[in-house]
Amino acid sequence: MNDTFTSNEIHGGTSTEVLKRSFLDNLSYRQAKFPAVATTYDHYMALAYTVRDRIMQHWLQSASTYYEQSVRSLCYLSAEFLLGPHLGNNLVNLGMESETRQAMLELGLDLDRLLAEEEEPGLGNGGLGRLAACYLDSLASLQIPAIGYGIRYEFGIFDQELKDGWQVERTDKWLRYGNPWEVARPEITFTVGFGGSVREQVDSAGNYQVEWVPDRHVMGMAYDTLIGGYGVPTANLLRLWQAQASESFDFQLFNVGDYQGAVLEKIASENISKVLYPNDEALQGKVLRLQQQYFFTSCALQDMIRIYLQRSSQLGNLHEKFTVQLNDTHPAIGVAELMRLLIDQHAMPWELAWEITRRTFAYTNHTLLPEALERWSVELLGRLLPRHLQIILEINRRHLEGVRKRYPGDEERASRLSLIEEQGSRAVRMAHLACVGSYSINGVAELHSRLLRDEVLRDFHDLTPEKFHNVTNGVTPRRFMLLANPRLSALITHAIGDGWIRDLDQLHRLEPLADDAAFRAEWRVVKRAVKEDLAEKVQQRTGISVDPESLFDVQVKRFHEYKRQHLNLLHILSLYFQIKDNPAADVTPRTFLFAGKAAPGYQMAKLIIKLINSVGEVVNGDSDVNGRLRVAFFPDFNVKNGQWIYPAADLSEQISTAGKEASGTGNMKLSMNGALTIGTLDGANIEIRDHVGPENFFCFGMTVEEVASLQAAGYDPGSLVRDNADLSRIMHRLSDGTFSRGDTELFRPLVENLQYHDPFFVLADFSSYVERQREVSAAFQDREVWTQKSILNVARMGHFSSDRSIRDYCREIWQIDAIQPNGFNSKFKP
Numbered sequence: 001m002n003d004t005f006t007s008n009e010i011h012g013g014t015s016t017e018v019l020k021r022s023f024l025d026n027l028s029y030r031q032a033k034f035p036a037v038a039t040t041y042d043h044y045m046a047l048a049y050t051v052r053d054r055i056m057q058h059w060l061q062s063a064s065t066y067y068e069q070s071v072r073s074l075c076y077l078s079a080e081f082l083l084g085p086h087l088g089n090n091l092v093n094l095g096m097e098s099e100t101r102q103a104m105l106e107l108g109l110d111l112d113r114l115l116a117e118e119e120e121p122g123l124g125n126g127g128l129g130r131l132a133a134c135y136l137d138s139l140a141s142l143q144i145p146a147i148g149y150g151i152r153y154e155f156g157i158f159d160q161e162l163k164d165g166w167q168v169e170r171t172d173k174w175l176r177y178g179n180p181w182e183v184a185r186p187e188i189t190f191t192v193g194f195g196g197s198v199r200e201q202v203d204s205a206g207n208y209q210v211e212w213v214p215d216r217h218v219m220g221m222a223y224d225t226l227i228g229g230y231g232v233p234t235a236n237l238l239r240l241w242q243a244q245a246s247e248s249f250d251f252q253l254f255n256v257g258d259y260q261g262a263v264l265e266k267i268a269s270e271n272i273s274k275v276l277y278p279n280d281e282a283l284q285g286k287v288l289r290l291q292q293q294y295f296f297t298s299c300a301l302q303d304m305i306r307i308y309l310q311r312s313s314q315l316g317n318l319h320e321k322f323t324v325q326l327n328d329t330h331p332a333i334g335v336a337e338l339m340r341l342l343i344d345q346h347a348m349p350w351e352l353a354w355e356i357t358r359r360t361f362a363y364t365n366h367t368l369l370p371e372a373l374e375r376w377s378v379e380l381l382g383r384l385l386p387r388h389l390q391i392i393l394e395i396n397r398r399h400l401e402g403v404r405k406r407y408p409g410d411e412e413r414a415s416r417l418s419l420i421e422e423q424g425s426r427a428v429r430m431a432h433l434a435c436v437g438s439y440s441i442n443g444v445a446e447l448h449s450r451l452l453r454d455e456v457l458r459d460f461h462d463l464t465p466e467k468f469h470n471v472t473n474g475v476t477p478r479r480f481m482l483l484a485n486p487r488l489s490a491l492i493t494h495a496i497g498d499g500w501i502r503d504l505d506q507l508h509r510l511e512p513l514a515d516d517a518a519f520r521a522e523w524r525v526v527k528r529a530v531k532e533d534l535a536e537k538v539q540q541r542t543g544i545s546v547d548p549e550s551l552f553d554v555q556v557k558r559f560h561e562y563k564r565q566h567l568n569l570l571h572i573l574s575l576y577f578q579i580k581d582n583p584a585a586d587v588t589p590r591t592f593l594f595a596g597k598a599a600p601g602y603q604m605a606k607l608i609i610k611l612i613n614s615v616g617e618v619v620n621g622d623s624d625v626n627g628r629l630r631v632a633f634f635p636d637f638n639v640k641n642g643q644w645i646y647p648a649a650d651l652s653e654q655i656s657t658a659g660k661e662a663s664g665t666g667n668m669k670l671s672m673n674g675a676l677t678i679g680t681l682d683g684a685n686i687e688i689r690d691h692v693g694p695e696n697f698f699c700f701g702m703t704v705e706e707v708a709s710l711q712a713a714g715y716d717p718g719s720l721v722r723d724n725a726d727l728s729r730i731m732h733r734l735s736d737g738t739f740s741r742g743d744t745e746l747f748r749p750l751v752e753n754l755q756y757h758d759p760f761f762v763l764a765d766f767s768s769y770v771e772r773q774r775e776v777s778a779a780f781q782d783r784e785v786w787t788q789k790s791i792l793n794v795a796r797m798g799h800f801s802s803d804r805s806i807r808d809y810c811r812e813i814w815q816i817d818a819i820q821p822n823g824f825n826s827k828f829k830p
């Protein structure tokens with residue numbers, strides 16, 4: 001091998017020779033292994049370091065450019081970043097996959113085996129966390145200066161196993177064998193206080209001063225992960241905070257001989273970043289959760305101030321250099337924290353601090369479910385963060401003063417707008433704090449933003465209509481098309497060139513090809529191949545064999561009653577009994593594939609998982625069915641498994657109750673990979689249908705307005721059961737032990753909930769759903785027409801790239817421009 005490489009080449013070059021050299025260096029000097037004893041995992045690590053070095057070059061150039069030009073940057077604050085495996089994505093973004101594959105081959109290694117070694121960072125629950133990860137990809141790809149701030153959970157979302165059809169949770173030990181993608185930054189550490197009291201005093205000069213004296217301090221240490229853009233020499237930072245015990249505090253206890261106390265203190269501190277809460281809708285009142293929120297938000301704000309003060313000596317223009325996007329209310333305590341930092345630590349008067357604060361933050365809401373809006377009891381918040389409670393109450397006093405001036409005598413409105421809920425035990429409404437403390441408020445799909453304006457945040461819309469925006473969610477085509485579906489991507493690139501990868505609207509050029517029989521045939525060859533790949537995975541993971549020729553009917557997402565996986569099940573049962581009545585019936589063969597996790601404490605969601613598996617057992621084993629219906633539950637849905645599943649779907653199930661799914665993003669991933677959607681008029685489904693055309697989308701169910709009027713008129717699900725023979729047989733069989741080995745109690749909670757309450761209108765939408773599903777089955781019989789629709793779905797999905805979402809944010813909210821790194825040393829030209 002040539003050994004005259006420069007250091008830049010060693011860490012930045014992408015020729016096969018250089019890659020082999022770097023890889024072997026890393027195997028020796030970072031992984032400390034010689035080839036004879038190195039495991040596949042060692043090889044993965046050595047390759048990961050090799051790739052990281054190349055992104056590092058991009059980051060150094062980007063960061064120094066941002067520094068020199070003192071650019072305006074975005075800070076994306078999120079309690080979750082559901083990144084998925086890095087290696088494959090980084091190879092794709094750096095455009096070095098084929099050279100790397102070749103280099104590994106020449107060393108006798110198979111790149112795919114190394115890729116399979118990576119333990120994914122599951123630092124999120126679902127859509128909200130994955131959205132943050134897609135946005136990081138788009139920000140870097142669009143060359144927007146940005147930092148993601150979050151928590152380095154030691155244990156991410158649990159791994160899901162199935163035991164006898166039930167979900168079992170296993171601890172996610174993703175850091176067990178080290179994480180080659182992160183850089184520890186012990187020099188970037190901040191102190192975060194908790195508890196204690198607030199002392200107010202007048203100093204010698206007669207100034208009124210407030211001092212918060214916490215009774216506990218925790219340190220937050222930065223761990224940086226580099227996020228490289230696609231096809232550009234830009235990389236940004238994801239900075240995650242890990243909690244550490246503050247040493248000085250340990251020693252105090254140690255010195256007085258309280259060793260156990262010192263250790264307990266250390267454990268309590270470090271618990272803050274220990275584990276991700278596995279709930280995908282708010283869980284009220286857990287003190288550790290509030291500690292997590294304040295912990296990472298405070299570290300992020302202190303870090304921004306540190307960075308700002310590198311170039312400037314006073315903080316008056318902080319909001320010009322940074323804008324902070326709040327990913328839901330999880331970091332909303334930041335409004336009070338920035339006020340505290342400016343007033344208490346930087347001696348700023350309230351008015352100026354408030355001006356800066358409310359021009360710094362922007363708030364994204366991700367849910368309309370009332371039970372999911374965060375509220376913290378005044379008592380708990382005051383105990384943990386007494387100074388912040390004081391600040392929140394003062395913000396509220398001034399806010400309500402303004403409200404009363406504007407609406408004299410309208411006390412009801414004032415109490416609706418208050419940051420404090422007075423009914424029951426007093427609580428801080430975090431969404432209200434975020435609204436008052438932000439210059440922008442946005443929803444994540446048009447319908448959702450409209451419902452925010454007209455209902456959930458109506459009074460705030462009356463007060464400050466100019467703050468309200470919509471930014472419809474998007475997903476990154478790099479991970480969810482190029483990486484997950486290389487076959488389809490190659491076919492598309494062959495047809496229209498590779499411009500679509502950075503400019504997804506170019507997919508429109510596929511439209512004429514929908515009428516080209518030869519192209520449709522190629523499209524089907526690709527679909528067939530990815531379905532075979534998935535069938536093999538399903539066999540491995542579940543033992544169920546599925547026919548790649550059948551319609552792959554896919555519902556993959558978190559389990560929640562509002563997402564209505566049980567509506568899908570009712571359709572399966574209706575087909576099943578149709579076959580039982582007439583085994584010769586002409587049914588379109590279907591594979592029903594489910595995947596997703598349920599929050600560990602959410603009994604009903606867990607029972608629905610059990611029911612899917614129970615129905616699968618009966619249906620899959622029934623000789624009358626004879627393989628025409630298959631039901632499979634793919635365990636442990638995560639980003640990695642999603643990348644297997646999305647490409648292979650024929651039908652995408654997006655069947656939430658209208659008005660409940662803020663946007664949905666799985667709907668986009670599936671449609672972008674050529675699935676047709678059966679969906680309600682909810683969230684982004686509406687926009688997807690508008691874009692792909694109603695003739696290429698199977699729409700069913702009640703609208704938001706129809707749901708509201710049914711609710712108002714008094715909904716009686718029991719009467720629907722009585723009036724529908726199909727439904728009443730299904731409900732009966734669910735409780736007679738047919739699917740529970742004779743146990744008539746097992747599914748009773750589910751059946752009774754539907755019969756007597758049905759809060760998400762499953763039964764009300766049943767007929768419409770089944771009818772639409774009949775059309776799906778018929779449509780699938782004509783593969784030519786189906787393929788045409790599949791191509792048109794992909795061709796018209798450009799709008800749902802997260803690049804478009806980020807451009808919308810930049811233009812309408814953040815006012816941030818792209819920056820080209822200068823002086824770069826890479827294959828990418830500016």
Ligand code: NBY
Binds near residue numbers: 279282366444662
């Ligand atoms: O955010 C999801 C919405 O349900 C989905 O419609 C939307 O597309 C997506 C992105 O905008 N929300 C979501 O995933 N929420 C959570 O994961 C979540 C996690 C934690 C908590 C609340 C919600 N929490 O309070 O702890």
